[in-house]
Amino acid sequence: MHPATGLPVVAMVGGGQLSRMTHQAAVALGQSLRVLATGSTESAALVAADVQLGDHRDLDALLRLAEGATVLTFDHEHVPTGHLQTLVDAGHRVAPGPGALVHAQDKLVLRRALAAAGEPQPAWAEVADADAVAAFAGRTGWPVVLKTPRGGYDGRGVFVVHDREQAEALVGQHGTLLAEERVAMVRELAVQVARSPFGQVALWPVVQTVQRDGVCNEVLVPAPDLDEDLSAAAQELAIRIADRLGVVGLLAVELFQTEQGVLVNELAMRPHNSGHWSIEGARTSQFEQHLRAVLDYPLGSTAMTAPVVVMANVLGGDAAEDDWAGPVLDERVHHFMAHWPDVKLHWYGKGQRRGRKLGHVTALGTDLAEVRARAVAAARYLADGVVDPAFAFPDGH
Ligand SMILES: Nc1ncnc2c1ncn2[C@@H]1O[C@H](COP(=O)(O)OP(=O)(O)OP(=O)(O)O)[C@@H](O)[C@H]1O
Numbered sequence: 573m574h575p576a577t578g579l580p581v582v583a584m585v586g587g588g589q590l591s592r593m594t595h596q597a598a599v600a601l602g603q604s605l606r607v608l609a610t611g612s613t614e615s616a617a618l619v620a621a622d623v624q625l626g627d628h629r630d631l632d633a634l635l636r637l638a639e640g641a642t643v644l645t646f647d648h649e650h651v652p653t654g655h656l657q658t659l660v661d662a663g664h665r666v667a668p669g670p671g672a673l674v675h676a677q678d679k680l681v682l683r684r685a686l687a688a689a690g691e692p693q694p695a696w697a698e699v700a701d702a703d704a705v706a707a708f709a710g711r712t713g714w715p716v717v718l719k720t721p722r723g724g725y726d727g728r729g730v731f732v733v734h735d736r737e738q739a740e741a742l743v744g745q746h747g748t749l750l751a752e753e754r755v756a757m758v759r760e761l762a763v764q765v766a767r768s769p770f771g772q773v774a775l776w777p778v779v780q781t782v783q784r785d786g787v788c789n790e791v792l793v794p795a796p797d798l799d800e801d802l803s804a805a806a807q808e809l810a811i812r813i814a815d816r817l818g819v820v821g822l823l824a825v826e827l828f829q830t831e832q833g834v835l836v837n838e839l840a841m842r843p844h845n846s847g848h849w850s851i852e853g854a855r856t857s858q859f860e861q862h863l864r865a866v867l868d869y870p871l872g873s874t875a876m877t878a879p880v881v882v883m884a885n886v887l888g889g890d891a892a893e894d895d896w897a898g899p900v901l902d903e904r905v906h907h908f909m910a911h912w913p914d915v916k917l918h919w920y921g922k923g924q925r926r927g928r929k930l931g932h933v934t935a936l937g938t939d940l941a942e943v944r945a946r947a948v949a950a951a952r953y954l955a956d957g958v959v960d961p962a963f964a965f966p967d968g969h
């Protein structure tokens with residue numbers, strides 16, 4: 573509890589944009605997020621008042637972070653599971669707990685758990701050598717998707733391999749891997765569900781995520797033209813997983829939609845890129861809901877504030893770091909605001925690097941094609957200064 577306010581203190585491991593936006597939600601609840609960041613210029617470290625610098629793999633840093641905090645939670649999956657158990661054994665509240673979180677940390681652990689529960693997922697195998705990959709490909713056909721069980725994000729740690737030779741090189745480099753069939757998918761979907769220790773759950777509509785090179789570019793809400801039965805099935809699947817694993821906080825279930833239904837790709841147990849739209853697009857954002865859930869507060873309404881919401885990420889382009897900073901960026905924000913007064917900007921305060929998530933924009937409306945075009949054009953303009961001809965600035969900018 574905070575001595576001045578009498579309100580809880582939530583500590584979050586990780587100082588990225590998820591932590592930054594959770595801090596923003598914490599402020600409205602009378603709180604201030606305590607953040608463990610690796611550097612003072614990380615997104616959340618730039619804005620939160622209670623920042624500790626340290627490494628998420630350092631048990632002492634984690635123990636210091638937890639000291640006096642009501643509950644400890646995460647903006648990424650990379651804390652060693654053993655450290656989390658040590659924190660729990662020392663009497664600290666950790667949400668989600670290590671027994672749940674390991675399913676978002678380790679893709680092999682998740683595959684085994686889903687198999688045991690009989691939930692739909694791609695054909696998979698644990699592979700430790702090229703023979704095993706070739707045997708798996710004998711059943712599913714090449715190419716095969718190989719994944720590092722731990723530590724991947726934004727498509728890093730995901731490899732499409734076309735033959736035994738490529739597989740051999742990867743297994744040689746990484747050791748035991750998860751092999752998956754390359755799913756012939758219609759599209760990718762995601763479901764966000766929040767679950768509190770009390771057992772209350774709250775869901776947002778099923779969304780469609782649009783990935784490019786393994787990185788999320790756009791989120792369309794609700795998932796366009798999604799069959800009602802399939803939507804309900806996806807939501808029920810997410811609730812079953814949250815309940816079975818005892819998740820506390822936000823759970824994002826990434827799904828592949830196929831001709832037959834949906835398959836579970838992976839889980840995230842924290843606010844997730846597929847839920848950023850909810851800041852403006854829902855009565856309760858995923859960030860506020862995550863705080864409510866980890867604190868065992870009653871959950872907020874997830875009703876949408878508009879019929880259609882589109883979120884587009886601003887991904888770093890080719891600009892050199894020097895060109896990006898200072899006047900160029902400021903001027904670009906100025907033009908963005910002038911041209912898209914109806915699109916909301918979330919800027920993460922990060923330096924420019926190719927492919928890096930620098931921010932996102934959210935557009936609301938009624939017509940999917942119009943809302944999507946607006947969000948994508950605005951995000952693209954922020955990323956590289958290129959104006960879609962359909963949205964040309966009247967004064968030629
Ligand atoms: N078995 C598969 N078949 C086809 N495409 C796949 C498969 N697995 C992954 N992909 C593609 O690669 C993307 C990244 O995979 P995955 O979500 O496992 O990796 P990640 O790096 O952990 O992701 P994230 O960016 O969500 O952290 C998926 O969103 C999907 O587009």
Ligand SMILES: [Mg+2]
Nearest residue numbers: 726826837838
């Ligand atoms: Mg993913």
